[in-house]
Amino acid sequence: MPVNGLVKGVLSGNRRDLARLISLIEDEDADATKALSQLYKHTGKAHIIGVTGPPGSGKSSLVTKLTTEFRSRDKTIGIVCVDPSSPFTGGALLGDRIRMQEHSLDKEVYVRSMGTRGHLGGLARATSDAVRAIDAFGKDIIFVETVGAGQSEVEVINIAHTVIVTDMPGSGDDIQAIKAGIMEIADIFVVNKMDLSGAERKVTEIEVMLDIDPRERDWRPPVLLTNSRSGEGVAELAEKILEHLQFLKDSGLLEQKGLKRSRDELQELMRYKLTRELYQKLEGQPEYEAAIKKIATRKDDPYSVAERLIAEFLFSESR
Ligand SMILES: Nc1nc2c(ncn2[C@@H]2O[C@H](COP(=O)(O)OP(=O)(O)O)[C@@H](O)[C@H]2O)c(=O)[nH]1
Numbered sequence: 266m267p268v269n270g271l272v273k274g275v276l277s278g279n280r281r282d283l284a285r286l287i288s289l290i291e292d293e294d295a296d297a298t299k300a301l302s303q304l305y306k307h308t309g310k311a312h313i314i315g316v317t318g319p320p321g322s323g324k325s326s327l328v329t330k331l332t333t334e335f336r337s338r339d340k341t342i343g344i345v346c347v348d349p350s351s352p353f354t355g356g357a358l359l360g361d362r363i364r365m366q367e368h369s370l371d372k373e374v375y376v377r378s379m380g381t382r383g384h385l386g387g388l389a390r391a392t393s394d395a396v397r398a399i400d401a402f403g404k405d406i407i408f409v410e411t412v413g414a415g416q417s418e419v420e421v422i423n424i425a426h427t428v429i430v431t432d433m434p435g436s437g438d439d440i441q442a443i444k445a446g447i448m449e450i451a452d453i454f455v456v457n458k459m460d461l462s463g464a465e466r467k468v469t470e471i472e473v474m475l476d477i478d479p480r481e482r483d484w485r486p487p488v489l490l491t492n493s494r495s496g497e498g499v500a501e502l503a504e505k506i507l508e509h510l511q512f513l514k515d516s517g518l519l520e521q522k523g524l525k526r527s528r529d530e531l532q533e534l535m536r537y538k539l540t541r542e543l544y545q546k547l548e549g550q551p552e553y554e555a556a557i558k559k560i561a562t563r564k565d566d567p568y569s570v571a572e573r574l575i576a577e578f579l580f581s582e583s584r
């Protein structure tokens with residue numbers, strides 16, 4: 266069976282099989298689900314690090330430098346990029362491309378960018394499945410780069426153990442974006458481009474926001490300065506990342522996050538499967554069409570019809 270071969274390939278470190286599996290995931294191919302189901306017991310080992318922030322703030326450069334740093338500590342790396350404008354997808358300045366090429370010769374670094382095919386919910390699903398595939402493949406650390414703080418990015422970032430939010434000097438209004446939602450998801454703030462003026466002020470702004478945040482927390486997100494061109498500050502950032510993982514382990518939060526994620530994922534998969542089966546059963550049925558007509562002509566109301574149909578579906582003998 267081709268799926269078994271694919272699974273074996275991924276587990277034995279075959280990069281082409283991993284690439285093939287991620288393409289199947291992107292295509293929402295049924296074989297991808299079969300493979301992931303077999304791979305699942307081999308996952309849960311990687312430290313997943315989300316990197317998010319405004320375009321141009323230096324996420325890709327930072328991930329590249331962090332990769333160099335962690336490679337020097339003998340960690341193997343996966344990188345999943347959900348930013349279509351990213352250097353990884355070819356929109357690079359020459360310097361970024363050359364840096365990534367260095368890593369592309371390194372077999373211990375696996376880089377994959379996710380296409381924007383399909384709807385946004387599909388992208389989040391595909392991204393977390395791709396991360397899972399790379400986890401089974403055996404990478405120690407997996408970076409997930411996403412741009413901005415929209416709903417789909419937040420969904421994607423939910424799979425991360427550690428979330429880094431990047432910013433840079435002179436981006437005045439994204440402080441609003443930070444206030445709006447990113448604040449809650451950040452475990453570490455990075456003010457990148459510390460070589461530019463205004464970097465220190467940016468740090469102060471973020472620290473002030475953390476000061477006035479009334480929520481109780483055992484981990485106060487540190488605010489670090491980096492230069493992703495020279496690499497300044499990157500070793501310190503790597504230390505903080507490891508410190509955060511240790512904090513998650515010691516506090517029991519890692520276990521809690523794992524449970525929450527399993528609960529969310531199971532719910533989501535059941536909802537998806539139930540909805541699809543329900544529609545397959547109803548779509549095109551004369552009674553279903555008649556019920557819709559009755560709702561439109563006010564002979565029946567959607568609330569009661571929905572309840573009736575779901576009850577019939579759940580308790581029907583034919584299922
Ligand atoms: N001056 C300066 N430029 C940087 C730094 N980090 C990245 N850049 C540049 O900022 C631009 C955007 O970087 P990129 O990593 O693509 O940002 P992304 O869109 O957030 O992934 C590129 O031209 C980088 O070379 C930095 O620390 N200082």
Ligand SMILES: [Mg+2]
Nearest residue numbers: 325348351352
């Ligand atoms: Mg990028």
